[in-house]
Amino acid sequence: MIIDELKAANVKALKEHDKNARAILSVVLSKYKLMEIELNSSGKEMSDLDTTKLLNKIIKELNEELEGYKKVGNVEQVKAIEEQTELIKQYLPKMMSEKEVRDEIEKLPIKNIPSIMKHFKANFEGKVDMALVNAIAKEYK
Numbered sequence: 001m002i003i004d005e006l007k008a009a010n011v012k013a014l015k016e017h018d019k020n021a022r023a024i025l026s027v028v029l030s031k032y033k034l035m036e037i038e039l040n041s042s043g044k045e046m047s048d049l050d051t052t053k054l055l056n057k058i059i060k061e062l063n064e065e066l067e068g069y070k071k072v073g074n075v076e077q078v079k080a081i082e083e084q085t086e087l088i089k090q091y092l093p094k095m096m097s098e099k100e101v102r103d104e105i106e107k108l109p110i111k112n113i114p115s116i117m118k119h120f121k122a123n124f125e126g127k128v129d130m131a132l133v134n135a136i137a138k139e140y141k
Helices: 001-014 019-041 048-070 075-089 098-107 113-124 130-140
Strands: none
Touching: 001 019, 001 048, 001 098, 019 075, 048 075, 098 113, 098 130, 113 130
16 A cells, blocks of 8 residues: 555655655655544545545645745755655656547547546546546547
8 A cells, every 4th residue: 555655665764864755754644644534433444546635635735835935935945845746756656648548538438528527537536637637528529
């Protein structure tokens, strides 16, 4: 599971005294634990898909934070956040390319936006950028 890899990376960062990696991995593990508690209270368990969603959300938050630091010219923080983002991206599954998305759409019997989006959400959630799917699906109107 992805979470096991993240925990191992956190221990490694601790042993290597990598403060930047430790900072972001601690945030990821804390948010994971909170999400796990929330899901457990509703009778569900965490899956790799949930972890992937969490990592994507954290990357989005880091990108927003990055823009703020770029505006004020804090080069040191910009570099740190870029490193943290790259670290997290290592634990995400490989995303489908535009060609793979187009090939998958071509296989579908019905090529309208709702059916395309439903197909990708059901079969490739967490492995495809849904904004890309939506953009390509609009070409099939």
